Amino acid sequence: MYRLALNMLFGDRAKLAMLLCGLAFSALLMAQQSSVFFGIMSWTYTPMVNIRAQVWVSDPMVEQVNDAKPLRDTDLGRVRSVDGVAWAAPLHTSFVQARMQDGNFKLITLVGIDADTFAGAPAVLTQGRIEDLRLPDTVIVDEWGASLMGRMGVGPDGKPRSTPLKVGDTFEINDIQARIVGICKVRRAFTGGPFVYTTYDRAKGYTLGARRTLSFMLVEPQKGVTPDELCGRIERDTGLKAWTSDTVIWNWGERSLARNTFWWFWTNTGIPFSFGTAVLLGLFVGIAISGQTFYSFVLENLKYFAAIKAMGAGMGVIARMLFVQAFTAGLIGFGLGAGMAQAIGRAMIEKGMPPFVMFPQILWATFALVLGISFVSAIIGIIKVSRVDAASVFRG
Amino acid sequence: MSAQAHTVAVRASGVDMFFGTPDNQVVALKQADFEARRGELIMLVGPSGCGKTTLLSVIAGTLTPQAGTVEVFGQRLDGLGQEELTSFRRKNLGFVFQSFNLIPTLSVIENVMVPLLIQGRPYDEAHARSLAIIDKVGLKGREDGRPNALSGGQQQRVAIARALVHEPPLLICDEPTSALDKDTGAHIMQLVRDLSRSPERCVVVVTHDHRIFRFADRIAEMEDGRISRVVDDPKLLDTTHL
Ligand SMILES: Nc1ncnc2c1ncn2[C@@H]1O[C@H](COP(=O)(O)OP(=O)(O)OP(=O)(O)O)[C@@H](O)[C@H]1O
Ligand SMILES: [Mg+2]
Numbered sequence: 001m002y003r004l005a006l007n008m009l010f011g012d013r014a015k016l017a018m019l020l021c022g023l024a025f026s027a028l029l030m031a032q033q034s035s036v037f038f039g040i041m042s043w044t045y046t047p048m049v050n051i052r053a054q055v056w057v058s059d060p061m062v063e064q065v066n067d068a069k070p071l072r073d074t075d076l077g078r079v080r081s082v083d084g085v086a087w088a089a090p091l092h093t094s095f096v097q098a099r100m101q102d103g104n105f106k107l108i109t110l111v112g113i114d115a116d117t118f119a120g121a122p123a124v125l126t127q128g129r130i131e132d133l134r135l136p137d138t139v140i141v142d143e144w145g146a147s148l149m150g151r152m153g154v155g156p157d158g159k160p161r162s163t164p165l166k167v168g169d170t171f172e173i174n175d176i177q178a179r180i181v182g183i184c185k186v187r188r189a190f191t192g193g194p195f196v197y198t199t200y201d202r203a204k205g206y207t208l209g210a211r212r213t214l215s216f217m218l219v220e221p222q223k224g225v226t227p228d229e230l231c232g233r234i235e236r237d238t239g240l241k242a243w244t245s246d247t248v249i250w251n252w253g254e255r256s257l258a259r260n261t262f263w264w265f266w267t268n269t270g271i272p273f274s275f276g277t278a279v280l281l282g283l284f285v286g287i288a289i290s291g292q293t294f295y296s297f298v299l300e301n302l303k304y305f306a307a308i309k310a311m312g313a314g315m316g317v318i319a320r321m322l323f324v325q326a327f328t329a330g331l332i333g334f335g336l337g338a339g340m341a342q343a344i345g346r347a348m349i350e351k352g353m354p355p356f357v358m359f360p361q362i363l364w365a366t367f368a369l370v371l372g373i374s375f376v377s378a379i380i381g382i383i384k385v386s387r388v389d390a391a392s393v394f395r396g
Numbered sequence: 397m398s399a400q401a402h403t404v405a406v407r408a409s410g411v412d413m414f415f416g417t418p419d420n421q422v423v424a425l426k427q428a429d430f431e432a433r434r435g436e437l438i439m440l441v442g443p444s445g446c447g448k449t450t451l452l453s454v455i456a457g458t459l460t461p462q463a464g465t466v467e468v469f470g471q472r473l474d475g476l477g478q479e480e481l482t483s484f485r486r487k488n489l490g491f492v493f494q495s496f497n498l499i500p501t502l503s504v505i506e507n508v509m510v511p512l513l514i515q516g517r518p519y520d521e522a523h524a525r526s527l528a529i530i531d532k533v534g535l536k537g538r539e540d541g542r543p544n545a546l547s548g549g550q551q552q553r554v555a556i557a558r559a560l561v562h563e564p565p566l567l568i569c570d571e572p573t574s575a576l577d578k579d580t581g582a583h584i585m586q587l588v589r590d591l592s593r594s595p596e597r598c599v600v601v602v603t604h605d606h607r608i609f610r611f612a613d614r615i616a617e618m619e620d621g622r623i624s625r626v627v628d629d630p631k632l633l634d635t636t637h638l
Contacts, residue, residue: 001513004506011501011542307497310458312486313514314479391458393493 001313005321008301009328015297016329022293023333023370024340026286031341031358031366033282037275038249038362039348039355043190044265045258047093048247050186050195051111051120053218054227056243056257057088057234064261066191068093068215075240079217082237084225089114091216092203098149098196099172106149107193110173112203112213119218122197128167128182133199140182141165145194173206188355190265231255250359283369290333290373294326298381302388310390318385322378330374334367341366404467405598406432406455406566411464413450413621424450425461426621437592437599437611442618448602449570451618455600456489456568457481469565469598486514490559492569496551498543504554505530505539511562529557533587548575556584560591567591567599573608585611606630 010016047065048056057079059069079088092112097105113120113133121130122140132138141149143164149171150162165171170179178196186195198206204213219242221230231242243257252259266272305318341358348356413425424447432438440448453459454466457473458481466473468488476484490511498507505526512522530539533553535546543551552575559567567588573581585608592599592613601612609615609630617625 003519004502004510004513007503007506008499008501011499301499304497304499307491307493307499308510308514309482310456310485311491311511311514312482312484312489314482314486317514389458391453391456393458393491393497 001317001321002324005324006328008304008321009297009325015300019293019297019329020333020336023290023329023373024336026290026373027334027337027366027370028340028344029282029286029337030369031338031362032344032356033279034362034365035341035345035356035358036348036354037272037279038357038359040190040275041262041265041272042247042249042357043188043355044271045247045261046187046189047109047111048245048258048261050122050189051091051093051113051218052123053089053091053120053245054221055219055230055234056245057217057219057238058215058241058243058257060239060241062241064264065257066189066261070212071214071217071240072212073214075214075238076217078238079219079234079240082230082234084222084230084233086220086222087117087119088217088219089117089119090200090214091120091218092200092207092213093215094203094207094213095191095193096173096207098178099175100149101151101169101171108145108173108196109189109191109193110203110206111195111197112200112206113197114218115199115201119220122184122186122195124185126183126185128180130182132181133197135179135181137177137179137202138181138198139178140184140197141180142184142186142195144188145196146180146183148194174208176206178206190271228253228255248359249357250361287369287373290330290370291377294329294374294377295380297325297329298322298377298384302384303393305385306388306390307393309385309388310393315382315386319378319382322381322385323375326374326378326381327371330370334370337370338363338366403433404431405434405436405469406430406600407465407467408451408455409465411451411454411461411466413447413454413459413461423621425454428464428618428622430455430616430623432598432600433613434595434598435593436613437589437601439609439612439615440600440602440618441604441609441615442624446618447621448618450621452568452570452600452602455566456491457484486511488565490562490564490567492552492555492559492567492572494571494574496543496555496575498551498554498558500542500544502543503540504535504543504546507543507554508539508558508561510558511564515562526557526561529561530554533557534583549577549580552576552580553584556587560587565596565598567597569599569601569603571603571605572601573603573605578607581605581608582611 045065059071061069076088076090094110095107096110098108099105115134118130147164150164165180167180170177207213221227227244231244234242244253244255246252246256247258345356345358408430411425411428415422415424428451442448454461508526508530509522512525527539533556535553543554588599589611615627615630616623
């Protein structure tokens with residue numbers, strides 16, 4: 001009978017296509033909405049991705065990566081003397097205004113890294129060399145920032161056009177010149193503007209007024225010491241707060257600064273709520289569409305199920321037939337939808353807008369939801385068929 | 397008595413069947429008595445609304461009457477639960493519905509296989525047996541097509557093949573020839589009649605179609621929810637309402 005159940009499902013290509021479209025669309029909607037949601041949430045801990053180090057050390061009051069409370073320069077020495085530390089480098093981060101050549105101001109995320117070790121330097125430079133940061137008044141700007149801060153002008157077609165900044169261009173931070181010696185590729189952040197890298201010492205200069213400029217310390221554990229272990233030791237020996245830097249959402253530990261940043265935004269801002277509503281909306285629309293399409297499939301076949309029932313098929317057999325149909329449709333629909341979500345996601349990741357983080361759990365959750373919808377639809381179908389009067393098949 | 401028990405295939409006695417609420421009641425069957433013998437093809441005729449379909453449903457165990465007893469091949473239906481009735485139908489009944497009720501998304505042969513698969517027969521056996529019966533109703537070569545690609549008469553033949561494929565003791569047909577022309581109707585009735593010619597079999601046919609009366613062994617006339625008369629010869633029928 002199951003073979004017939006499947007043939008019933010596959011028999012009408014047009015209706016099957018409708019059913020699968022409904023299921024696929026809702027799977028797509030759910031996977032894609034939640035991926036964008038987590039994508040946006042992942043922007044909150046962008047510095048953790050862009051500034052690479054195994055262990056971060058901060059003031060004990062710090063709760064998340066975007067809100068640094070300056071440390072004493074002497075803290076660096078204290079951390080360096082903790083057993084298991086290979087090296088520790090200073091890091092400055094702040095949001096400052098940069099003045100462009102056309103006189104406009106732009107908010108930037110200023111990152112000062114240690115000039116000796118270049119700890120925390122961007123992973124990919126598309127132009128220039130990191131070593132050139134040792135030259136006076138030099139900075140490295142991220143690609144997106146370079147075009148955002150680009151020079152406005154008139155293109156050959158007469159339309160206004162922005163030329164991205166390139167190596168050799170200059171702008172000013174607090175009246176001090178910043179000359180671009182490199183363009184890097186980094187992830188965009190939720191807060192602050194483009195990433196502008198310079199050396200730690202020069203960052204002090206760029207942020208004139210600031211008395212203390214040590215925002216974080218980047219620490220490398222010695223061989224054989226796990227970041228987690230080292231964090232424990234640093235906290236015990238110095239009273240500072242130490243964090244691990246895992247950014248893999250389904251797999252980050254308790255001490256991860258990215259994780260703590262994520263949850264800080266989750267509990268302290270309206271972002272999860274406003275984006276979460278969109279996700280929920282996607283869920284509801286998805287559930288409604290796929291539930292509705294499967295339900296109408298059942299309704300169309302109700303008459304035939306009634307005939308099968310009259311011919312002596314017990315409700316058990318009919319129930320299993322409906323489950324086979326529902327789960328098969330659900331499975332295929334999910335496959336199509338998830339595939340589309342992947343494809344769209346890939347395109348989005350390339351453009352970086354909107355952010356898109358689809359981790360396996362999203363797919364599993366979508367899978368579970370689609371199967372859940374199929375399950376509920378099948379149950380509704382079973383109830384419908386069980387209520388249908390077998391005698392009704394004799395009437396026209 | 398024992399000789400009679402031996403010949404009786406279906407017996408319904410004192411059957412009452414009402415529909416609707418107590419203050420808006422439709423009486424479909426009122427103290428109806430009906431008997432069909434083994435090896436016979438019996439027809440049920442009567443004006444529209446007199447309760448023919450209702451009586452068929454009661455005999456088939458798809459409707460449970462408010463009063464009376466129903467016995468099919470020695471099995472009492474009153475007192476059986478839904479699942480027992482379902483199982484009873486699965487083993488004993490073949491149906492030809494007035495509106496065919498063929499599943500449009502399945503092929504002809506898959507439609508015919510349904511009763512066998514419901515009985516739990518293996519797919520291959522069901523397939524082979526269905527092929528043979530499709531041949532018998534004259535649709536060889538059409539088994540892989542869809543029912544909708546067939547004419548009304550051909551679809552009715554598929555429905556009949558489906559009703560017969562599992563060789564049910566009791567075959568129940570509601571207006572089986574209403575969609576058929578005279579010749580096809582006669583062909584189908586011949587087939588059904590041949591199948592009734594066995595002591596383990598019985599065929600009950602509801603019809604308005606006087607052209608097929610000649611295939612009946614007996615004809616029961618219904619009026620106002622009860623059997624008013626049973627005749628051996630169609631000529632004795634009051635055909636004014638037909
Ligand atoms: N499910 C139902 N609910 C309410 N009334 C019903 C139901 N089924 C049958 N009836 C009523 O019972 C009476 C007998 O109906 P039935 O269908 O048995 O007649 P019939 O002899 O088969 O008529 P026809 O020749 O038109 O098919 C009719 O008055 C009908 O309206
Ligand atoms: Mg009727």
